[in-house]
Structure formats: structure tokens, C-alpha cells
Amino acid sequence: MTSQERVKCALRHEEPDQVPIYDSPWGATVNRWKKEGLSDSIPVEEYFGYELVLIGFDSTPRFPVKTLEKTDKFIIQTTSTGAINRNFRDYSTTPELIERPIKS
Numbered sequence: 001m002t003s004q005e006r007v008k009c010a011l012r013h014e015e016p017d018q019v020p021i022y023d024s025p026w027g028a029t030v031n032r033w034k035k036e037g038l039s040d041s042i043p044v045e046e047y048f049g050y051e052l053v054l055i056g057f058d059s060t061p062r063f064p065v066k067t068l069e070k071t072d073k074f075i076i077q078t079t080s081t082g083a084i085n086r087n088f089r090d091y092s093t094t095p096e097l098i099e100r101p102i103k104s
Helices: 003-011 027-035 044-048
Strands: 067-070 074-078 084-088 096-099
Antiparallel strands (some): 067 074, 074 084, 084 096
């Protein structure tokens, strides 16, 4: 099967010859792979043979992002959704949600 046939088959709830391949590694992960020998000459998506493409769009209220605090290790920011998150300065992990914009 081609990638297109495989994805269409899976979307029809049929059984493709293999599960379509897709991943979304963190930037820090890709940087580590490059330090370990992954070539810059080929995109990660192509290297691993991803069969899906993520087409993102911003459906947030687009509140301004503001930095509230920076330490040597962390950064605390408001987000475009109005939440407050704490993240590592290199954005290498999922951020910790500190506060939601809507309280009940």
C-alpha cells in the first residue's frame, strides 16, 4: 500500500497493511538526535517515513503572551488561551498548567 492508501484505509476503519506512521518529537529531542548523529540534510519526517502531515491552525482567543517570571530553570508565561503555564526554559517538556483562564 502507498501512504495515501494506508491512511485512507485507516480512516475508513478498515485494516491497512500497517498502521500509518506519525510522530511529533519535541525540538529538544530532535536536537539531541542531531548531537547523536542524525543528519541535518534530511528532515526528521522524511527520515522516519511519516505518512501524515500536521496542519495546525490557531483557534485560541490570541491573548498576548506575557512572561511573568524567569528563573535559571523555568519560565512562567501567560498563553494565547489566557492560561498561566510553567515550563522549562528550553521548552523541552509539556508545560505545567498553573492557572486556567476561567474559574468556576
